Amino acid sequence: MKNRPYHHGDLATELLARAEQTLREKGAAALSLRELAREIGVSPAAPSRHFKSKQALLDALALGGFERLAEATAASQREVGESFAERLDAAARAYVGFTLANAALVDLMFSVKHSPEASEALRAAAGRWSEQLFELIGAGQRRGEVREGAPERVTLPVFAALHGYAGLAVSGMLPAEMAEHGLDDVIASILRQCRPE
Amino acid sequence: MKNRPYHHGDLATELLARAEQTLREKGAAALSLRELAREIGVSPAAPSRHFKSKQALLDALALGGFERLAEATAASQREVGESFAERLDAAARAYVGFTLANAALVDLMFSVKHSPEASEALRAAAGRWSEQLFELIGAGQRRGEVREGAPERVTLPVFAALHGYAGLAVSGMLPAEMAEHGLDDVIASILRQCRPE
DNA sequence: ACCTGAACACCGTTCAAGT
């Protein structure tokens, strides 16, 4: 057994890991830098060397969330057929699944308040994800399974429907009678609105 | 001029009013019960007589938000024609307009964490609002302008699209190329997915 | 019933000083 060294070694990484655990288990309100430091066994001032403010840590968390979401979406496309319906279904379930499994993190990712510098990076990370939806629609158009139109204008309503459903489901604001077939109905409605002619 | 009386008179109301102002001007993070009390000129302990915790005040704020949203939606339907397209357009713009004008409040309304007792009241208030979308779709169906199907299953994807677009717009996560005709495209996609046959 | 004053156990952040 080794006694704790003066230098932690990888405090930044451990802060992020513990923070995300707290986020998942107790919610964003319960996230405190001091408590994180206490759990890790480091002084209250130590985190500030790695994240210049609490908001900076939250921003880093959100950034990681977007990266994992993009990764999960990419994974969903790898083991699925080529038809638009199949690919949309996979992407939709990946997104909603990620959101439900990481509710507090997703809340953070799309929260209103981010430091302006972080917003740039966050928007870029969000872009790398929405790029995939964009690709999905474009491929559907090339196959003649999705109506024509500027891809970004066809994609936005699809994006909005998924994001909105996930948000409603996570916040518990879905009327019970809507939750039953919720995601199925949303996917069906997206296919309907994307249909050619 | 009257000197401040021992009893404020309507502290609960003034707390809510000032809290909403702070929310709008400085965001949820800047909302402090102590500062509210200071602004109003009352002791730090005074708010606790009217809201048993900070969360209780946030819940009350969210509740008021849902009531005003329902009111704004109802108003949007009063001065508009009878066709589904017109009524949907009005309701959509009322919702997105409310969201953009009250970003931090809407964030609160749909936030993940609410005290369990409040969640009941909040869901009821949200229900009174979604009831209106529900009515909108039902009326469209009776006019033959909206496809058939269980109204709650036709309504959910509409609800999701609006909620999602508003959320994306407010969080600044809308890719620039999508923001241009954003709401127009979302409304058009809703009309397309609702079209009969 | 409504509010004050003081206290308690926390925060995030800063900064000299240590290793």
Added chain:
DNA sequence: ACCTGAACACCGTTCAAGT
């Protein structure tokens, strides 16, 4: 470069006591 220890200016909440 990385961390400690102590300090500063805050929090939300509770509770006896005042009016």
